[in-house]
Amino acid sequence: MAKQLLDSVFSHWNKPFDGFQTSAMDFYASVEAALQRRQIPDVSVSRVDLHEGGTLSAKREYLRFTRQKLAFDLCAAPYGTGYFFSWWLGEKRPNRVLCCAILLGAIIGYFVLRSGVGKFASRLWAQVFHQYGPGLLIRLLITLATIIVVYLIYRGVTRLFDMDTDDPILAVPILGPLYERFFRPVTYYRIDTTMMFQSAVSAAVNESIDALTTAKGLRALTDDEKKPIMREFLRG
Numbered sequence: 001m002a003k004q005l006l007d008s009v010f011s012h013w014n015k016p017f018d019g020f021q022t023s024a025m026d027f028y029a030s031v032e033a034a035l036q037r038r039q040i041p042d043v044s045v046s047r048v049d050l051h052e053g054g055t056l057s058a059k060r061e062y063l064r065f066t067r068q069k070l071a072f073d074l075c076a077a078p079y080g081t082g083y084f085f086s087w088w089l090g091e092k093r094p095n096r097v098l099c100c101a102i103l104l105g106a107i108i109g110y111f112v113l114r115s116g117v118g119k120f121a122s123r124l125w126a127q128v129f130h131q132y133g134p135g136l137l138i139r140l141l142i143t144l145a146t147i148i149v150v151y152l153i154y155r156g157v158t159r160l161f162d163m164d165t166d167d168p169i170l171a172v173p174i175l176g177p178l179y180e181r182f183f184r185p186v187t188y189y190r191i192d193t194t195m196m197f198q199s200a201v202s203a204a205v206n207e208s209i210d211a212l213t214t215a216k217g218l219r220a221l222t223d224d225e226k227k228p229i230m231r232e233f234l235r236g
Contacts, residue, residue: 011198013228014086015209015221021083022212024076028063030211031074034204035065040197043067065201069093069164070194072201085209089198089228094163099171102161106154106168114146202228 032045044066049059050073065072074087158165166183170176210220 009088009090009231010194011089011228011230012087013202013226014084015225016079016082016084017213017218018082020213020216020218021078022076024061027076027085027208027212028074030208031063031201031204034207035201038200038204040067040200043197048073066092067197070197072197074201074205085205087202087205087228089194089201093170094161094167096171098161099163099168102154102157102163103168103172105157106150109153110146110150113150114143198228202226 028047035043046064046066048062048064050062051057051059060075060077063074063076065074069091070089071092072087072089074085076085077083155165158167166179169179170184206221206226214220
């Protein structure tokens with residue numbers, strides 16, 4: 001997943017602590033361990049450097065948990081004489097221009113490869129059976145073989161850029177929303193798994209924060225203080 005901000009944010013949470021300091025790296029390691037104990041499937045962990053402002057601004061390191069297209073970005077940093085923790089849950093999709101370029105390349109590659117293979121097959125067919133042009137069966141086999149080859153190349157390229165195979169389709173104006181509506185609709189299961197992912201990771205975050213603060217004589221967070229700010233969820 002690209003080291004960029006999330007395209008859409010479902011929820012957000014933050015909490016400042018006055019007169020408190022800790023190590024962000026130690027805190028991140030504690031959260032990773034807490035989440036690992038929960039054995040959530042298909043979760044990957046990475047550290048991402050995100051700009052504080054524009055392109056030339058300083059960067060801050062975040063801890064990112066990803067599951068499919070979901071990304072949970074966690075930040076821990078000093079602020080004045082205190083410290084703050086925050087996290088964002090949302091979705092990150094690959095660069096739209098890159099997606100469109102990959103899809104266009106696959107379409108052009110198909111016709112170029114189809115033309116080249118077709119000419120070769122026509123000549124071979126004519127030499128073997130002494131007639132011009134491949135028959136219907138040969139045309140179908142050529143088309144099928146070309147589709148398979150182009151798909152394998154296309155799949156390899158999307159994996160190289162850490163994409164799902166349908167990400168380039170989703171990036172196309174008009175076609176993308178239609179595809180998502182019929183083939184990637186919002187379902188109860190999709191919402192449930194998103195909320196379970198949020199609950200699991202945020203619980204690991206809260207567990208680590210409580211361990212740090214109580215060790216330094218501060219009270220643990222209340223249930224109200226742990227509640228995230230929810231935004232428009234999984235807009236179709």
